[in-house]
Amino acid sequence: xxxxxxxxxxxxxxxxxxxxxxxxxxxxxxxxxxxxxxxxxxxxxxxxxxxxxxxxxxxxxxxxxxxxxxxxxxxxxxxxxxxxxxxxxxxxxxxxxxxxxxxxxxxxxxxxxxxxxxxxxxxxxxxxxxxxxxxxxxxxxxxxxxxxx
Numbered sequence: 001x002x003x004x005x006x007x008x009x010x011x012x013x014x015x016x017x018x019x020x021x022x023x024x025x026x027x028x029x030x031x032x033x034x035x036x037x038x039x040x041x042x043x044x045x046x047x048x049x050x051x052x053x054x055x056x057x058x059x060x061x062x063x064x065x066x067x068x069x070x071x072x073x074x075x076x077x078x079x080x081x082x083x084x085x086x087x088x089x090x091x092x093x094x095x096x097x098x099x100x101x102x103x104x105x106x107x108x109x110x111x112x113x114x115x116x117x118x119x120x121x122x123x124x125x126x127x128x129x130x131x132x133x134x135x136x137x138x139x140x141x142x143x144x145x146x147x148x149x
């Protein structure tokens with residue numbers, strides 16, 4: 001499983017949370033996290049284009065890509081767990097979290113599934129932890145292991 005994220009985790013408490021979930025997930029899967037540099041153009045389109053190109057360089061043809069987008073479909077945790085189980089049949093899963101401007105059309109077009117956690121906007125650094133928690137929860141659900149609700 002791979003996660004491609006725009007930007008780096010800057011806050012120590014977020015880095016600690018990331019390491020904790022990577023450790024927990026190590027029991028279930030091999031997790032690769034790729035951080036790409038965010039762009040700082042004033043023009044949104046230039047930023048999206050450059051970040052999109054950087055993202056796409058890390059995606060292989062055989063990967064099943066799930067982009068995190070406000071406009072994507074929403075699932076509860078049980079459905080998310082089942083969705084991941086089903087999608088693993090298509091090949092390695094790659095999650096993509098965009099930067100502050102979102103994702104380029106090229107990345108959205110490459111996506112096999114568009115997923116949303118909420119209509120709300122989250123800081124992309126914090127969202128990375130939320131996604132890792134839900135991935136971890138999905139493995140606990142799929143393996144019929146107890147986990148807090």
